Amino acid sequence: MRNIFLVLCSFLVISIGNTFAQRSQVVVMIDAGHGGKDVGHETSISGHQNEKHLNLKIAKFLGGYIEKYLSNVKVVYTRTDDSSVSLDARVDKANNAKVDYFLSIHCNGNENKNVRGTESHVHSMSSTKSVKLARMIEKQFSSRAGRRSRGVKDKNDLQHSLQVLKFTEMTSVLVECGFITNAREANYLNTTYGQEIIASAVFRAFRGFIVQQHPNISFKKTAGSSATTDANARYGIQIASSKEWIDDEDSRWKSLEVKRIKLNTTSAYKYIYIVGNYASRSEAKAKLTGIREKGFKDAFVTKR
Numbered sequence: 001m002r003n004i005f006l007v008l009c010s011f012l013v014i015s016i017g018n019t020f021a022q023r024s025q026v027v028v029m030i031d032a033g034h035g036g037k038d039v040g041h042e043t044s045i046s047g048h049q050n051e052k053h054l055n056l057k058i059a060k061f062l063g064g065y066i067e068k069y070l071s072n073v074k075v076v077y078t079r080t081d082d083s084s085v086s087l088d089a090r091v092d093k094a095n096n097a098k099v100d101y102f103l104s105i106h107c108n109g110n111e112n113k114n115v116r117g118t119e120s121h122v123h124s125m126s127s128t129k130s131v132k133l134a135r136m137i138e139k140q141f142s143s144r145a146g147r148r149s150r151g152v153k154d155k156n157d158l159q160h161s162l163q164v165l166k167f168t169e170m171t172s173v174l175v176e177c178g179f180i181t182n183a184r185e186a187n188y189l190n191t192t193y194g195q196e197i198i199a200s201a202v203f204r205a206f207r208g209f210i211v212q213q214h215p216n217i218s219f220k221k222t223a224g225s226s227a228t229t230d231a232n233a234r235y236g237i238q239i240a241s242s243k244e245w246i247d248d249e250d251s252r253w254k255s256l257e258v259k260r261i262k263l264n265t266t267s268a269y270k271y272i273y274i275v276g277n278y279a280s281r282s283e284a285k286a287k288l289t290g291i292r293e294k295g296f297k298d299a300f301v302t303k304r
C-alpha cells in the first residue's frame with residue numbers, strides 16, 4: 001500500500017512539474033515556397049530568377065538572421081536546396097515537429113505588370129495570432145523596408161484556401177515578398193541587397209512578435225551579440241539602382257553627393273546609389289522627405 005502511495009505521489013510531482021515547467025525555446029519552420037520542378041511564378045525578364053530561387057534565398061537570409069541575432073529560437077526548414085517538397089509534406093513536417101511558427105516565403109506574379117507590393121496571407125482573419133504577426137510583417141515592409149504593402153489577406157480575399165495555412169496547426173503566415181512580373185520590383189527582388197532587406201523586415205516583425213508572445217523566454221544574444229554591430233551601423237538613403245556604372249558627378253544626382261555600391265549579384269541591376277551617412281535610422285529618416293522632394297520618389301532608408 002505504502003509503495004502504491006509513493007508511486008502515485010511521484011507521478012503527481014512529475015505531472016505538476018511538467019505543467020509548470022517554463023518553455024525555454026521556440027521553434028520556427030521556414031518554408032521556401034515551390035522548388036524542383038515546381039518553379040512557382042516564372043520570370044520573363046532575362047537574367048532574372050524564377051520564384052522558387054528567390055524564395056529560397058530570402059528564406060535562408062531570414063533563418064540566418066534569426067540564428068545570428070536571437071537566442072532560444074530553433075530554425076528548421078522545409079527545404080534548403082532546390083528539391084521538390086509537396087504541400088502535404090510541408091504541412092506534415094510542421095505538424096509532426098510541433099513547431100510554434102510557420103513562415104512561408106513566396107514571390108507573387110500577375111498578368112498586369114503594373115501590379116506590385118507585398119502581401120501577408122493568413123488562413124482566416126479569426127486566427128488572431130497569425131493575423132497579428134502578418135500585420136507586423138506588413139508594417140515592417142511599408143515603414144522600414146520601403147515597400148508598398150498590399151496588406152494582410154485571408155482565404156476570402158483569395159477566394160480559396162492555401163494548403164500550408166489551412167492545415168498547419170500553429171501560427172502560420174505566408175509572405176508574398178513582391179511581384180516578379182513588375183519590372184521594378186523584380187529588379188529589387190533579384191538583388192542580394194533586396195533579398196536581405198525583405199528578410200530583415202520579416203525578421204524584425206518575427207522578433208517583435210515572439211518577444212511579446214513569450215515574456216518568459218530571453219531572446220537576447222549575450223556575448224558578441226547584434227548589439228555591437230547595430231551600435232556601429234551607419235545609415236543612408238538609397239536613391240537609385242542601375243545596370244550600368246553611373247558617374248558620381250552625373251547630373252541625374254542633382255548635386256547630391258552619392259556613394260555608389262557595386263552589388264555582388266547575378267541580376268542586371270549591379271549598382272545602388274546612397275546619399276548621407278547617419279548614426280541612426282531616425283536621423284536618416286528625417287532627411288528622407290527632402291530627398292524625395294528632389295524627385296527621388298522611391299528613396300528609402302538603408303544601412304550603409
Ligand SMILES: [Zn+2]
Pocket residue numbers: 033034040041051106107
Ligand atoms: Zn509561390
